[in-house]
Amino acid sequence: MPQWVIDYVLLHELAHLLVAGHNAAFWQLLEAYPDTARAKAFLEGVSFATSRGLTPAGDEMGDDDVDDDADSESPDWN
């Protein structure tokens, strides 16, 4: 996963420490991150692809390793 997507996810989760839901106040917190819209679109694409059984190159189907280290052997999304 690209670093700018990981950064967005971290900021998203940190923003939830201040605002529980996805209301206007929540999204206002994320406006400062310039790649918010791009990262959301990227994650929607990943969700679309994985819901159809598609996986990134190097990722095997059925891989249930949920605690992947972002610094190690990330699949090539480019």
Ligand SMILES: [Zn+2]
């Ligand atoms: Zn959320």
